[in-house]
Amino acid sequence: xxxxxxxxxxxxxxxxxxxxxxxxxxxxxxxxxxxxxxxxxxxxxxxxxxxxxxxxxxxxxxxxxxxxxxxxxxxxxxxxxxxxxxxxxxxxxxxxxxxxxxxxxxxxxxxxxxxxxxxxxxxxxxxxxxxxxxxxxxxxxxxxxxxxxxxxxxxxxxxxxxxxxxxxxxxxxxxxxxxxxxxxxxxxxxxxxxxxxxxxxxxxxxxxxxxxxxxxxxxxxxxxxxxxxxxxxxxxxxxxxxxxxxxxxxxxxxxxxxxxxxxxxxxxxxxxxxxxxxxxxxxxxxxxxxxxxxxxxxxxxxxxxxxxxxxxxxxxxxxxxxxxxxxxxxxxxxxxxxxxxxxxxxxxxxxxxxxxxxxxxxxxxxxxxxxxxxxxxxxxxxxxxxxxxxxxxxxxxxxxxxxxxxxxxxxxxxxxxxxxxxxxxxxxxxxxxxxxxxxxxxxxxxxxxxxxxxxxxxxxxxxxxxxxxxxxxxxxxxxxxxxxxxxxxxxxxxxxxxxxxxxxxxxxxxxxxxxxxxxxxxxxxxxxxxxxxxxxxxxxxxxxx
Numbered sequence: 001x002x003x004x005x006x007x008x009x010x011x012x013x014x015x016x017x018x019x020x021x022x023x024x025x026x027x028x029x030x031x032x033x034x035x036x037x038x039x040x041x042x043x044x045x046x047x048x049x050x051x052x053x054x055x056x057x058x059x060x061x062x063x064x065x066x067x068x069x070x071x072x073x074x075x076x077x078x079x080x081x082x083x084x085x086x087x088x089x090x091x092x093x094x095x096x097x098x099x100x101x102x103x104x105x106x107x108x109x110x111x112x113x114x115x116x117x118x119x120x121x122x123x124x125x126x127x128x129x130x131x132x133x134x135x136x137x138x139x140x141x142x143x144x145x146x147x148x149x150x151x152x153x154x155x156x157x158x159x160x161x162x163x164x165x166x167x168x169x170x171x172x173x174x175x176x177x178x179x180x181x182x183x184x185x186x187x188x189x190x191x192x193x194x195x196x197x198x199x200x201x202x203x204x205x206x207x208x209x210x211x212x213x214x215x216x217x218x219x220x221x222x223x224x225x226x227x228x229x230x231x232x233x234x235x236x237x238x239x240x241x242x243x244x245x246x247x248x249x250x251x252x253x254x255x256x257x258x259x260x261x262x263x264x265x266x267x268x269x270x271x272x273x274x275x276x277x278x279x280x281x282x283x284x285x286x287x288x289x290x291x292x293x294x295x296x297x298x299x300x301x302x303x304x305x306x307x308x309x310x311x312x313x314x315x316x317x318x319x320x321x322x323x324x325x326x327x328x329x330x331x332x333x334x335x336x337x338x339x340x341x342x343x344x345x346x347x348x349x350x351x352x353x354x355x356x357x358x359x360x361x362x363x364x365x366x367x368x369x370x371x372x373x374x375x376x377x378x379x380x381x382x383x384x385x386x387x388x389x390x391x392x393x394x395x396x397x398x399x400x401x402x403x404x405x406x407x408x409x410x411x412x413x414x415x416x417x418x419x420x421x422x423x424x425x426x427x428x429x430x431x432x433x434x435x436x437x438x439x440x441x442x443x444x445x446x447x448x449x450x451x452x453x454x455x456x457x458x459x460x461x462x463x464x465x466x467x468x469x470x471x472x473x474x475x476x477x478x479x480x481x482x483x484x485x486x487x488x489x490x491x492x493x494x495x496x497x498x499x500x501x502x503x504x505x506x507x508x509x510x511x512x513x514x515x516x517x518x519x520x521x522x523x524x525x526x527x528x529x530x531x532x533x534x535x536x537x538x539x540x541x542x543x544x545x
Contacts, residue, residue, distance in 0.1 A: 007115035010409075011096060014122050014416055015131070019089040022132035023082055025423040027435045030462040030515070033134040034436060036062070037084050038461030038472075040070035044079065045470060050226070051234040054461050055472040058234040060241030064226065065175040066136055079468075088138040092131035095142040096121055098149050099327040105152045106296030107335065116334035116408055117327070123412030125273040126319055127326050128419045136177040137320045143173035144184040144324035148303060151189055154211070155196050155203060163211050170219025175226065182216070184324045187306035188299070195298035259317040264308060271319050272329060274415050277354040279347050280407065284336030296335060304328040342402035355393025355414055362386040362425065375516045377430040385425025392417045433513040440467030442510050442521065443494070447471065452491035454484055463494075482531065485524045493522045495530075506530045 028034045035054065039062075042053045052059040052067055066087065073083035099121055100114035107113050121127055130138050147169030154162025166185070173181025188195075189212050193205050231239035269276045276282075291297050307325045311317065363386030369378040396414050400406035432438060444467035446453055453473035464472055473494055476484045481493055492509065497518040506529050508520030522530060 007118070008097075010115075011118045011122060012093070014412070015089065015093045015096070018122075018128055018131055018416060018419060019086065021420050021423050022089075023085060025428045027081070027437055028085070028134065028466065029427075029434050030436060031460045033085075034462035034464075034466065035460050036066060036134055036136075037070065038464035040067040040084065041465040041468075043067055043071050044074060051230050051238065055459055055475070058238040058241075060234075060238055062136055063175045063178055063223070063242075064230075065172070066134075066139060081466075085132070085134050088133060088135065089131050091138045091142040092127070095138070095145045095327065098142070098145045099330065102145065102149050102152060102327070103331055103334065105149070105156065106299060106331070110335075110338050112405065113331075113334045113338055116337050116405070117330045119408050119412045120275065120330040120333050121327055123408075123415035124271075124275065124326055124330070125415055125419060126271045126323060128416055130320055130323055135320065137323045139176040140173055140180060140184065141324040141327070143169040143176060143181055145327050147173070147181075147185045148188060148327075151185075151192070152299075155192060155201070155208075157201050159211070163215050166212075167215040167218050170216055171222035174219060174223040180321070183310050184307055186212075186216075187310070188303045191302040191306070195302045196295055198295065258315050261312050263317050264312050264319075264322065267319050271322055272326070274351060274354060274411060274418075275329075275333065278351050278411060280337070280340055280343055280404065281333050284333045284340060287336030287339045288332045291335070294335075297332065300328045300332045300335075304332070337404060337408065340404045343400075343404055343407045344402075348397045348400075348407065351411060351414065352393045352397035355397065355418070356390050358418060359386045359390035359393060362389060362421070365426075375430075375433060376513060377433045380429040380431070381426055382429065385421050388425075389418060389421045431513065433515055436462055437466050439463060439510060439512055439519065439521075440465075440469070443467045443473070443492075444469055446492050446521075452488040454481065454488070454491060454493045456481060456493055456495045481527060485527060489524055491524070493527055495520050495522050495527075 028037055039052045039054050039059050043049055046053065049064070049068060049071065052062070052064055069087050070084045073087070074080070077083055096118050100118050103114040103117045122131075130141075147166050150162045150165030150167075150169060152162070153165060156162075166189075169185065170181060173184070190209075192203075192208060196203065227242055231242060234242075264271075288297050288300075292301075304325045308322065311321055362381065363383060365374070366379045366381050366383075368374070393414060396410040396417075400410050427434060440463040443453060443463050447467075447469055453471075454476040455473040456476055456478050459473055459475050461472060463469060474484075476493070478495075485491060485493070495508075496514065497520060506522075506526050508522050508526060510521040512519060
């Protein structure tokens with residue numbers, strides 16, 4: 001019990017470190033985070049929790065669960081910036097603890113395995129990043145591991161409890177991000193006769209598949225309880241998007257993130273950083289694969305491999321789409337890790353070298369930026385960021401001796417420290433390039449004075465919540481801005497300039513860095529002066545993407 005308590009304390013401490021550093025080192029990052037919180041803000045303003053809206057139009061790209069949770073928190077705590085960003089962190093922590101419960105179910109005789117799997121999971125770079133990102137993927141990961149746990153409970157004799165958990169997970173995942181949850185959960189459920197072979201528990205597989213079908217149908221009915229009235233309220237276009245456009249169209253021919261079939265393979269070292277650079281991890285995986293007769297090993301493979309293959313053949317790909325199968329990797333590594341006797345000096349040296357290489361890249365970025373103009377703020381990255389990461393890599397990986405448990409602990413700390421370094425030493429120094437708060441407050445002051453606002457290019461809602469705007473700036477193409485100013489002579493236009501684009505005599509009312517370009521606020525006279533110069537409007541027409 002004391003070991004379990006200490007283990008949970010370690011995990012919670014790492015989670016708190018990641019969450020608090022993220023909360024205090026950055027704001028909502030455009031465009032995704034600012035867009036999602038803008039949709040929730042529109043719900044709050046309009047008191048319409050059925051159909052999500054953005055800029056006065058229905059927002060069909062994601063189901064409403066995340067937006068609902070943000071609004072629930074605002075009703076409890078008042079409207080604030082911190083609650084929405086805490087939601088994925090809470091789901092991430094829950095997923096880690098459920099992964100530990102899965103480990104206990106699979107290997108009840110190996111006391112250290114749940115702790116090891118949790119360390120490997122929270123130390124994985126992609127997991128650590130999305131623990132603090134206002135995105136939908138950590139919610140999907142949570143419902144995936146909960147559904148996986150439900151399958152284990154059901155197959156091990158507690159049928160009613162297990163299928164209830166599985167049904168709840170299907171419904172939650174559908175409301176979180178749509179049918180992606182089916183691709184995460186169905187393969188391991190369908191392959192149950194392969195991975196579960198036990199002399200103690202007999203399963204009637206006909207009943208198993210019938211229960212699976214019923215669980216999926218009930219989960220879909222729960223989704224439809226929202227989707228049908230939402231489709232009726234949102235209109236024909238919204239109906240098409242939520243029932244077809246955001247499912248089949250994305251899978252067959254994604255309108256975004258189209259990448260080749262093999263794309264995930266070279267991305268694995270990034271998704272699972274730093275573990276694939278650690279030689280003992282490969283030995284641990286080898287030990288696990290050699291124990292293919294174990295239910296737990298087959299179970300993790302049935303969880304990991306079919307999802308990886310399925311998502312490889314889907315048109316749209318992003319690294320975080322594979323976030324829900326990272327726990328399966330952590331369990332496989334942990335299973336083999338308990339059989340490792342010691343850690344060699346070169347094992348520690350290799351991971352230290354990897355840490356030094358990353359530190360060197362951070363150290364070199366400002367130098368590289370002098371000749372390649374990545375973004376002006378890159379020059380502000382302090383040398384201390386790379387130096388501290390290098391010091392951490394050497395200190396952590398050359399300490400701890402030959403003990404495998406201490407190696408995992410230190411490697412996890414290195415992975416977490418890397419993410420903390422990126423937040424504090426890189427993202428924080430980007431200043432206004434990824435922080436829209438000052439500009440958003442400026443726009444709010446215009447709104448309070450009833451001054452019309454135009455966004456030159458498609459507007460993604462990046463200023464709405466941070467400025468607490470009650471109306472979105474109007475979308476105006478750059479070539480139609482003259483006409484807009486004729487109708488709104490006292491209006492202001494948000495314009496996106498190329499970084500090196502000469503401003504001439506024009507001095508915008510407000511100007512700041514915006515990702516890799518500049519964003520400014522122009523009045524009518526400033527726009528007239530600016531429009532006299534030759535422009536290709538390329539930055540503006542990219543719509544601040």
